Amino acid sequence: MPDDRDLNRTKSPRPSSESASRRMSRTGQRDTAAEMKIRRRLHGMGFRYRVDQPVIDHPRRRADIAFTRARVAVFVDGCFWHGCPDHGTWPKSNVEFWRDKIETNRRRDLDTNRCLEVLGWKVVRIWEHEDPDVAAERIAAVVRARLHESKRG
Template sequence: MPPTFHVPTHPGSTGEAVSRRMSTLRRKDNDAELAVRRLLHAAGYRYRVHYPIPGLPRRTIDIAFTRAKVAVFIDGCFWHGCPDHGTAPRSNAAWWEAKLSANRRRDSDTAAHLRDSGWTVLRIWEHEAPQTAAISITGALSGRTDILGKHPTDR
């Protein structure tokens, strides 16, 4: 059974404008993800999109190469705590800190689960150039670990 990550109940809306802005953010098929997928597809690679993770309900791999067992996650800087671009909201700061910490713990748990199942896990920040991401992915597919970027959840 996967661990659960408790996030305190949201203390209320942070404002109508913020709520509207947050509701327009794409959870999947966002610009960063699509740019990387286009490059991989153009290079002749075929993959599964939003592939369910066995044993972890409601979690998916953004780009999965099932035969090679390579899992690629394109992580948003805000939601996953990018050390360069991640920000901490001032309104409801305690709630947001708990929420973003739970996201990072879930990322680490997901990566560990996949690695234990024999997968290579790549986490790519949304701000990384799509070409650089594609090089890291194709390197992992060919077994080259020397060109892979590092992500804080990679341990």
């Protein structure tokens, strides 16, 4: 398993503009708008979960939403940061840095999925642009199925 420090070796470039710098610095890692909408719907459906939960022993490997008993880890991925095939964009400034950063995030996501699956977790990845009602229903179905399996097994 690669060490996360090896995945992000590129030095940060100078921001292309002050507004870009402000926009990037305001982007949080947790409690994003997409995450909050999904969490509200799940809570309204009666589900209880952990937030920003470490699921494996590596930096930046925290599930946005974790159902520990069912062993379901949910990640709500930002279209820009994780390279959404439908909505991801490639910046025109500092192109090499951003391509490396986004590709590194993608590799880390795949590695996290593999690690969790080996540990018996089910991973659900949601894009930030997905309808929160549909996403919550998808997550709920996975959690219910996992809980049902654990009762039989």
